Amino acid sequence: MPVKKAIVQRKAKGEYHHGDLKTSLKQAALRLVRERGPRGFSLNEASRLAGVSVAAPYRHFDDKDALLAEIARDGYELLKLEIYKSVEKGGSLRDQIIESGMAYLRFARNHADYFSVMFQSGLNRSKYPEIERLVKAGLGVILDLAKQYERTPALAEVRAVSTWALVHGLAMLDHDGALSAAAGKARSPEQLRPVLERFVDQPYN
Amino acid sequence: MPVKKAIVQRKAKGEYHHGDLKTSLKQAALRLVRERGPRGFSLNEASRLAGVSVAAPYRHFDDKDALLAEIARDGYELLKLEIYKSVEKGGSLRDQIIESGMAYLRFARNHADYFSVMFQSGLNRSKYPEIERLVKAGLGVILDLAKQYERTPALAEVRAVSTWALVHGLAMLDHDGALSAAAGKARSPEQLRPVLERFVDQPYN
DNA sequence: CGGATAATGTAAACACCATTTACAATGATT
DNA sequence: AATCATTGTAAATGGTGTTTACATTATCCG
Numbered sequence: 376m377p378v379k380k381a382i383v384q385r386k387a388k389g390e391y392h393h394g395d396l397k398t399s400l401k402q403a404a405l406r407l408v409r410e411r412g413p414r415g416f417s418l419n420e421a422s423r424l425a426g427v428s429v430a431a432p433y434r435h436f437d438d439k440d441a442l443l444a445e446i447a448r449d450g451y452e453l454l455k456l457e458i459y460k461s462v463e464k465g466g467s468l469r470d471q472i473i474e475s476g477m478a479y480l481r482f483a484r485n486h487a488d489y490f491s492v493m494f495q496s497g498l499n500r501s502k503y504p505e506i507e508r509l510v511k512a513g514l515g516v517i518l519d520l521a522k523q524y525e526r527t528p529a530l531a532e533v534r535a536v537s538t539w540a541l542v543h544g545l546a547m548l549d550h551d552g553a554l555s556a557a558a559g560k561a562r563s564p565e566q567l568r569p570v571l572e573r574f575v576d577q578p579y580n
Numbered sequence: 581m582p583v584k585k586a587i588v589q590r591k592a593k594g595e596y597h598h599g600d601l602k603t604s605l606k607q608a609a610l611r612l613v614r615e616r617g618p619r620g621f622s623l624n625e626a627s628r629l630a631g632v633s634v635a636a637p638y639r640h641f642d643d644k645d646a647l648l649a650e651i652a653r654d655g656y657e658l659l660k661l662e663i664y665k666s667v668e669k670g671g672s673l674r675d676q677i678i679e680s681g682m683a684y685l686r687f688a689r690n691h692a693d694y695f696s697v698m699f700q701s702g703l704n705r706s707k708y709p710e711i712e713r714l715v716k717a718g719l720g721v722i723l724d725l726a727k728q729y730e731r732t733p734a735l736a737e738v739r740a741v742s743t744w745a746l747v748h749g750l751a752m753l754d755h756d757g758a759l760s761a762a763a764g765k766a767r768s769p770e771q772l773r774p775v776l777e778r779f780v781d782q783p784y785n
Numbered sequence: 786c787g788g789a790t791a792a793t794g795t796a797a798a799c800a801c802c803a804t805t806t807a808c809a810a811t812g813a814t815t
Numbered sequence: 816a817a818t819c820a821t822t823g824t825a826a827a828t829g830g831t832g833t834t835t836a837c838a839t840t841a842t843c844c845g
Contacts, residue, residue, distance in 0.1 A: 391794060391839050413702035414619075419831060428795050430833080435793090439832065495702050497618035500756065510758055536750075536759065537775045541742060544749025551705065553715060554741065570742045577782040596810050596823060624802055633824050635805080640822090644803065 382406060385426035397435045399425040401446055405488045413491040418442070443496055444503040450489030451509040454482050458516060469575055472520050476542040476571045480564040483546035490550055514539065530579050541574055587611060590631035602640040604630040606651055610693045618696040623647070648701055649708040655694030656714040659687050663721060674780055677725050681747040681776045685769040688751035695755055719744065735784050746779055 383403045386393040393399065403421035418439050422429045436442040461478040462471050483490045492498070500506050514535070521535035522528070545567055548554050555562050588608045591598040598604065608626035623644050627634045641647040666683040667676050688695045697703070705711050719740070726740035727733070750772055753759045760767050 386794090392792090392841080393794080396793080412704060417831060418833090429831085430796080430835090431794060433833070491702070494752075495700055497696070497700050497702070499617055507761065511761065514758075532763075533775055533778060536753075536772075537746060537779060540749030540753055540775075541746045542749070543752060544745030544747070545741075547699075547748060547752060548741075548745055553719075556712065556716065558737075567741075570738055570745075573738060573784055574742060574779075577784075579778055579782075591823090597812085597821090598823080601822080622802060623804090634803085635825080636823060638804070 383424045385424070393425065393427055393431075396425060396427060396431060400432055400435065400442060401449070404442060404446060405492075408491055408496075409488045413495045416443075440498065440502070443492060443498055444500075444506065446489065447493045447496070447498055447500075448503070448506055448509065450486065450493045451506060451513070453486065453489060454479070454493075455509065455513060455516075457482055458513070462516070462520075468520065468523055472524065472538065472575050473568070473571050475516070475520070476538065476575075477564060477568060479542045480546055480549065480567055480571075483550045484564055487550060490546070494547070494550075525579060534579060538574070542571070545570065588629045590629070598630065598632055598636075601630060601632060601636060605637055605640065605647060606654070609647060609651060610697075613696055614693045618700045621648075645703065645707075648697060648703055649705075649711065651694070652698045652701070652703055652705075653708070653711055653714065655691065655698045656711060656718070658691065658694060659684070659698075660714065660718060660721075662687055663718070667721070667725075673725065673728055677729065677743065677780050678773070678776050680721070680725070681743065681780075682769065682773060684747045685751055685754065685772055685776075688755045689769055692755060695751070699752065699755075730784060739784060743779070747776070750775065 383406060384393075384395060384399045386396075400421050403424040404416050406424070407416040407420060418432055419429045421442075422432055425431075432442065436445065457478045458475045461474040464474060465471070466474065500510070517539050518531065518535045521531040521538065525531040525534050545554075549562065549564070549567070554567075588611060589598075589600060589604045591601075605626050608629040609621050611629070612621040612625060623637055624634045626647075627637055630636075637647065641650070662683045663680045666679040669679060670676070671679065705715070722744050723736065723740045726736040726743065730736040730739050750759075754767065754769070754772070759772075
């Protein structure tokens, strides 16, 4: 019979060890980001949420940035998975491209907390090579699709870069409400599908 | 004969008043952002750079966020100016659209510090209506161009949103080095011009 | 099994930071 | 010249990131 789970697993009262402090800290951080924005997160408060002293996190992370970076990494991995899933769902090449873009847009919506940490926390990504690696791998997927879609490598590169930028830009603008603010109405990711379709369907001559 | 200007105007030794503390603080903040990233800025250090006590900033800004917000506002205004300039430079409608996009890309490069504060500082923009207003005005420009460029309002909206997103996405990816990292070589904004041209030249049927 | 050792926690301390308060110096106005 | 708003200071408060020395627990090896 499992103990009732809090949103963030706290250390049990009489215990000395927490059990899974690392993931608890990440959850706590994400919760703080969700509630107070990408800058509203402090290690101390996360420690408190996990029921642990303020020095405990340093057994699991070099410093605050390292915790943030690991969350970002988790986010990139999550995003990668969702994109893979949507590509593997098959369909025509064109549909694969569109679906992977839609997966990106849905990710920005459904995991706004991760998205904030990934793109708005001001993290120095170059200090964390594993993240760089994931970003490049992400572009690799897009580039592969584009190469099949276009006749020449040069066209493929243009196609890949612009598709990536368009999707990322849409996700960004959507993420901080610029789109719905501009339109004066709420927008679901699905409503952006035509934008993506039009873009993908246009030939590069 | 003007006094030799430091990068950030410091208070003169014997003086009690600074003279232009407000802009000095903004310059100091921008410098810190430039040198240490969007999170590497503290009011205390900015005060020190301006040669003033840590309480002085509060005569000019409600709090730290208000200073950040004002810098962001300056950035939006600067961007607006550059876009206006490039639109007014004339040329065909198509060229106006492309040139305003290029102005955006150049801005992200030449004013990376402002760009960071505007889009990566995690500022709560909804708390600062003047910024919201500027963002909407920016979209207004794009929407106007798109309306002239397309036959129907619906097409114009799609055109406007996707153009905005593409340009913003390119600027973002360029800003944090994702593009050059992916290509394995440096990229100048000019090298992105073909991406923009192809996009604008594609008809929406 | 039991003891050594690694892993994981705590408490206390440090320097820094954002912000407030009471007060001082200066500038502007009548 | 007296008055009052503006703009600065010093000192204090409570929060933060991080380190250090020490305590507890888990793990591994004889």
